[in-house]
Amino acid sequence: MKNYLFLLMMQFTLVLSAQENLDFSGKKAITSPEINTDNSVTFRLLAPEAKKVSIQGDFISSGFAPGTADLKKDSAGVWTITTEKLPSELYSYSFVVDGLKVQDPNNVYLIRDVASVVNVFLVGNGQADLYKVSDVSHGTVSKRWYESPGLKMTRRLTVYTPPGYEQSKESYPVLYLLHGVGGDEEAWMQLGRASQILDNLIAQKKAKPMIVVMTNGHTSNTAAPGESSKGFYKPIMMTPDVFTGDMETNFSDVIQFTESNYRAKKDKANRAIAGLSMGGFHSLWISANNPDTFDYVGLFSPAVLPPNNATAAIYQNLDEKLKKQAAAKYKLYWIATGSTDFLYKNVTEYREKLDGLKFKYQYTESKGGHTWANWRVYLTEFTPLLFK
């Protein structure tokens, strides 16, 4: 019995290949992407029947959109391209095969960004080392559901608790970290690499151990696509809940949940709120309407003003609210944007408004535009400034 069983076990690969979607079909093993020692990257795709294969990626310079470059076919039908040396970063890409955008079949690492899925890879030895899982103590990442009496919904959020939280009896400060219009409660953990960034910065003693609460900023949803009772629907970019004020007005439910479910320090000095794009918009308005709640505010490539038809009370009288926020004092009001961000002018005008009100803030300007590359960097710059 033992002998034939060993043979059977060895057949696992083949059998599961047949039954459970595995691809061990004996095709020539291909590695793609391959990060070369000089930080150039080689991509390969076996597609003997294809007439044209190109790659679309955010590492190919094109001025604005992800650039495109063509691969070349060898006699075995393997299409190949090698990039220049790339700066350390988390990159994304897709192949385009005879006009059809496809994922790299040799790269199982994929991240959804609204209605698209892209492959990702990481070039280390630099900034992106903060985005890696390192051999350091790791925090816990939990997907939880909380009651929002204001929205009359049970909603999902993601909570990062720092290494040692469970063994400790201490209380911790809290960063509320908000996503953009295309995101959800998964966004900062996926493209944002928030748990890796926090683990690494805490291990390096550059950031204080903190709880990070990542909500879903679309109040018409209870959870990310596929994670609610709406099922596996096709995600869309804009939802009608933007600018209703519902997110900002009911954010107190999130704070209430956090402070009654976690060992959170419950004072202004130990609360921070930050967000990217729409999340920056949310952070601006939530903090302006609650001047006694947050000592730290981070606006990453923020949208600033709602449209004229946004009538929620929360959006009225910004100047007065900012004056009250200044009078109530805060420790850090941090704004960052990319020099080619399409919201650059918007942010500049908001800074002029703040200057006119003598409202103190720190401003950081990076290269590039409205990208996750920038938002990850902003998180690595903002979190070390918190809770000092």
Next chain:
Amino acid sequence: MKNYLFLLMMQFTLVLSAQENLDFSGKKAITSPEINTDNSVTFRLLAPEAKKVSIQGDFISSGFAPGTADLKKDSAGVWTITTEKLPSELYSYSFVVDGLKVQDPNNVYLIRDVASVVNVFLVGNGQADLYKVSDVSHGTVSKRWYESPGLKMTRRLTVYTPPGYEQSKESYPVLYLLHGVGGDEEAWMQLGRASQILDNLIAQKKAKPMIVVMTNGHTSNTAAPGESSKGFYKPIMMTPDVFTGDMETNFSDVIQFTESNYRAKKDKANRAIAGLSMGGFHSLWISANNPDTFDYVGLFSPAVLPPNNATAAIYQNLDEKLKKQAAAKYKLYWIATGSTDFLYKNVTEYREKLDGLKFKYQYTESKGGHTWANWRVYLTEFTPLLFK
């Protein structure tokens, strides 16, 4: 300022499309897959330049492997196929375009299974309703790291705590739920739909509220591919840690972690262990070597015996160990397998051994083979029998 800003916000879609991988390129909107009202399913792919498009899926009958069927092209370049009415199930598929296996660009729901990624969809109104996120109370799913002194590693695991756990002061029974040779600590949550199954069965009062701990059964890894300091490597099927005995020998570290970090009931009557395939193998040997630990054992399509060259002490003297396990008493020893499973003969011989030893067990035989479809069903059948 407000007016141009509103226009800017409206441009979010287009701009992010360019910068952040979104595909709103104005192509005709396509829905795929579309679950029709009669539970047939229509797939669509826009690929005007393709010569041949087929679909490979576990819902296409072919006797053994996932079957294949060809799509037909219309004048707009959209390839289409509609299936027969499908039984309620979570299905997976890929397209094959001119010989290249690709994902459906209109379906963002993907699950990795070892080295492949497949699209998934769900047909409801039956068994698969247990796999849906329903409007019921939800448990919490956490990714945590635990110390294994035995393995001298810090390792990642997934913990499901039932709805109400955080508000309650009660202690809960624990199910340790183990994956197969191709899996990791994510497997039962991904293809296994364990949190949905538990949420739904607990809401229906068919299963008792319980903690479910899902480990990584490959002791040469600390975590799932991409989640450890090994980075984004290409996953492989068989690893050299299978049959070393390391997983079984050091499982006490998992129990120790669970019982000191969660409000877990700490007696035999409140511990269950179950697993699929290699995880069934682990459950068999862990329970046989620790006859006083588990009152409930579940072997789902289990592998049974190690190869002759597996010399770990834990694999010796099975008959004696089973006799001790029987003498120590247990409440349920549950075995399930599919009638066409490649391990069927193996399981039959093991049952004959148990019969010979007068070792009591319950046996369930389903249709089909060594598949996640069966393992999900087994989980829905096994958990209602626990902790009664």
